[in-house]
Amino acid sequence: MSVVFRNTKLILVIIISITVFIISILGGALGNQFGGGFLGAPLAHIQISAETVTKIKITDGYKYALTNTVIATWLSIFVLLLLSLFVKKSISDVPGRLQSIAEIIVEFFLNLAESMTSPEKARKFLPLVLTIFLFVLTSNWLGILPGFGTIGKIESREDAIHHAQDLAEIQGKKFHESDVHTIIFDGEGSFGLLPIGSIRNVKDHDDHSSDHKSDEHKHKAVEKGKQEGLLIPYFRSANTDLNTTLAIAIVAMVLVHFWGFSILGFGSHLSKFINFKSGPVGFFVGILEGISEFARIISFTFRLFGNIFAGEVLLFAMAFLLPLIGIIPFLGLELFVGLIQALIFSVLTLVFASMATVSHGDEGH
Amino acid sequence: MSALTPLGLNLSGLITQIISFIILFTILYKLLYQPVINMLDQRSAKIKDNLDAAEKAKQDIAKSEESIQDSLEEAKNERRQMIVDAKEAAAKFREDEMSKAKTDIETEWLKARSEIQREKNAAIDEVRKNFAGLVITAAEKVIDKSLDDKSHDEVIEKVLKKSL
Incomplete structure (x- = not known):
C-alpha cells in the first residue's frame, strides 16, 4: 500500500516537473517564436560599462555620472553598516546569533592570518582582508537579489541610440540602429520594470523593414499610454563594474606595499624590485617582480569582474531562455561563486x- | 582613459569606488573589528583567568586539606600528651600525698613515743624521789637495829629492785 502511495506521489512529482518545464519552455524565448513567451524577460541590454542612472551637475563644465554600480556599492555599505551597528550594539560575552556569525568570520581570518604570518602582522592585515571579504561577499550576494537589473528608469529610444552611437564611435565600430533593441513599457513615468512576459514587448527594428513601417510601430507604441525605450537598472551588482574591482585591487596593493615599506624599511622593500647587488640576473628578476606586482592588480580586477559579470549574464540568459526554473540552479551557483570570489x-x-613583509633574504628559507 | 572607456573604466567612477571602499573600511574598523576583536581577546583572557583561578582553588583546597590533616594530627598528639601528663600528675600527686601521710604518721608516732618516754622518765624520777624518802625511812628503821655495810647494800638493792 505504502509503496503504491509512494509511487503515485513520485508520478505526481514527475508530472508536475514536466508541466513546469513545458510551461517554462513555452513561456521563454523559444515559445516566444511561436506566440508564447508569457513568462520570459527579454535578454537585457548587456554592456560592460555600468549604466549611468543620473548625472549630477557639480560645476558648469563637469557633470558627475552616478552609475548603478555605485548605487549598489553604497547599498552594500549601508547593509554592512546596519549589520555591524547591530553587532556593536548588542555585543556581549555570551554572543547572540549575529555576533556569533561575526565572530566566526573574524576568527576564521584571524586564524588564517596567524597561520601565515606572525600574530602582530596578522592583527595589522586583518581589517583590510576582512573588509575586502565582507564587501565583495555582500555586493555579490546583493547582486542576485530580485530587482537588480530589472527595476530602473526608462531611457527613451532616441537617447539609447545616441548613447550607442557614442560608444560605437569610441570603439571604432560601425553603428547600426537595429542593434538597439528597445522594449515597450506600460505607463508614462520614467520608472520602469521588466514584468513577467515582457519578452513579448521587445520591439525589433529590422534593417529590412521600411521607414514607413517603423513609423507605424512607433505610433502604435506611443498611442496607448505606453512608451518605448531601454531599461536603465537602478541597481547592478557592484562587482560587475571594473571601477569597483580596480578600486579594491588598488587599495589592497597600495596597503600591501605600504606595509612592506613600513615593516621592512624603505630600502629593504625597494631592493626586491630594484636590485643591483646580485648582478644583471638579479636586477632583471627584480624588474620582473615589479611587473608582477602590477599584474596582480590586473588579475585581481579582472578575476572578480569576469566571474560576477559572467554570472549576471548567465542569470539574464536563463531568465530569457527558461524562465521560472532555469534560474534556480544558477542562483545557487552564483551564491557559491560570490563566496568563492570573496574568499579568493x-x-x-x-x-x-x-609575502611583501618578508625580506628578500628570508624568502629562500 | 579614453581607450579604457569601452570597459567602463573612468576616473570619476574609480575615485568614487576607492573613496567608498575607504569609508567602508573605516566604518567596519570602528564598528565591527575593534569591538569583536576586543570581545574575543577579553573572552580568551577571561577564560584564561578562570582556568588559572580554578587551578589555584584546587591547589588551595589541597593545601588546606593538608593543613587540616596536620592540625588534626597535632590535636591527636596533644591529646595523647595531655593524657600522659595527667596520668603522671595523678601518680605524682598520689605519691606525694602518700609520703606526706607517712611522714605525718611517723612524726606523730615519734612524738607519741617521745611523750611516752618523757612520761616514763618523769614517773621514774618521781619514783626515785619518793624512793629516796623511802630509803631514809627504811634506813631509820634498820639503824634502829644493827646496820652493817653488808646489810645496808642488801637493803638498797632490794628496794631498788622492788621499786623498778
Missing part, C-alpha cells in the same frame, strides 16, 4: 601582504 580576493591579499 581576501586570501590572496593576505598572501601578498605576508
Whole structure:
C-alpha cells in the first residue's frame, strides 16, 4: 500500500516537473517564436560599462555620472553598516546569533592570518582582508537579489541610440540602429520594470523593414499610454563594474606595499624590485617582480569582474531562455561563486601582504 | 582613459569606488573589528583567568586539606600528651600525698613515743624521789637495829629492785 502511495506521489512529482518545464519552455524565448513567451524577460541590454542612472551637475563644465554600480556599492555599505551597528550594539560575552556569525568570520581570518604570518602582522592585515571579504561577499550576494537589473528608469529610444552611437564611435565600430533593441513599457513615468512576459514587448527594428513601417510601430507604441525605450537598472551588482574591482585591487596593493615599506624599511622593500647587488640576473628578476606586482592588480580586477559579470549574464540568459526554473540552479551557483570570489580576493591579499613583509633574504628559507 | 572607456573604466567612477571602499573600511574598523576583536581577546583572557583561578582553588583546597590533616594530627598528639601528663600528675600527686601521710604518721608516732618516754622518765624520777624518802625511812628503821655495810647494800638493792 505504502509503496503504491509512494509511487503515485513520485508520478505526481514527475508530472508536475514536466508541466513546469513545458510551461517554462513555452513561456521563454523559444515559445516566444511561436506566440508564447508569457513568462520570459527579454535578454537585457548587456554592456560592460555600468549604466549611468543620473548625472549630477557639480560645476558648469563637469557633470558627475552616478552609475548603478555605485548605487549598489553604497547599498552594500549601508547593509554592512546596519549589520555591524547591530553587532556593536548588542555585543556581549555570551554572543547572540549575529555576533556569533561575526565572530566566526573574524576568527576564521584571524586564524588564517596567524597561520601565515606572525600574530602582530596578522592583527595589522586583518581589517583590510576582512573588509575586502565582507564587501565583495555582500555586493555579490546583493547582486542576485530580485530587482537588480530589472527595476530602473526608462531611457527613451532616441537617447539609447545616441548613447550607442557614442560608444560605437569610441570603439571604432560601425553603428547600426537595429542593434538597439528597445522594449515597450506600460505607463508614462520614467520608472520602469521588466514584468513577467515582457519578452513579448521587445520591439525589433529590422534593417529590412521600411521607414514607413517603423513609423507605424512607433505610433502604435506611443498611442496607448505606453512608451518605448531601454531599461536603465537602478541597481547592478557592484562587482560587475571594473571601477569597483580596480578600486579594491588598488587599495589592497597600495596597503600591501605600504606595509612592506613600513615593516621592512624603505630600502629593504625597494631592493626586491630594484636590485643591483646580485648582478644583471638579479636586477632583471627584480624588474620582473615589479611587473608582477602590477599584474596582480590586473588579475585581481579582472578575476572578480569576469566571474560576477559572467554570472549576471548567465542569470539574464536563463531568465530569457527558461524562465521560472532555469534560474534556480544558477542562483545557487552564483551564491557559491560570490563566496568563492570573496574568499579568493581576501586570501590572496593576505598572501601578498605576508609575502611583501618578508625580506628578500628570508624568502629562500 | 579614453581607450579604457569601452570597459567602463573612468576616473570619476574609480575615485568614487576607492573613496567608498575607504569609508567602508573605516566604518567596519570602528564598528565591527575593534569591538569583536576586543570581545574575543577579553573572552580568551577571561577564560584564561578562570582556568588559572580554578587551578589555584584546587591547589588551595589541597593545601588546606593538608593543613587540616596536620592540625588534626597535632590535636591527636596533644591529646595523647595531655593524657600522659595527667596520668603522671595523678601518680605524682598520689605519691606525694602518700609520703606526706607517712611522714605525718611517723612524726606523730615519734612524738607519741617521745611523750611516752618523757612520761616514763618523769614517773621514774618521781619514783626515785619518793624512793629516796623511802630509803631514809627504811634506813631509820634498820639503824634502829644493827646496820652493817653488808646489810645496808642488801637493803638498797632490794628496794631498788622492788621499786623498778
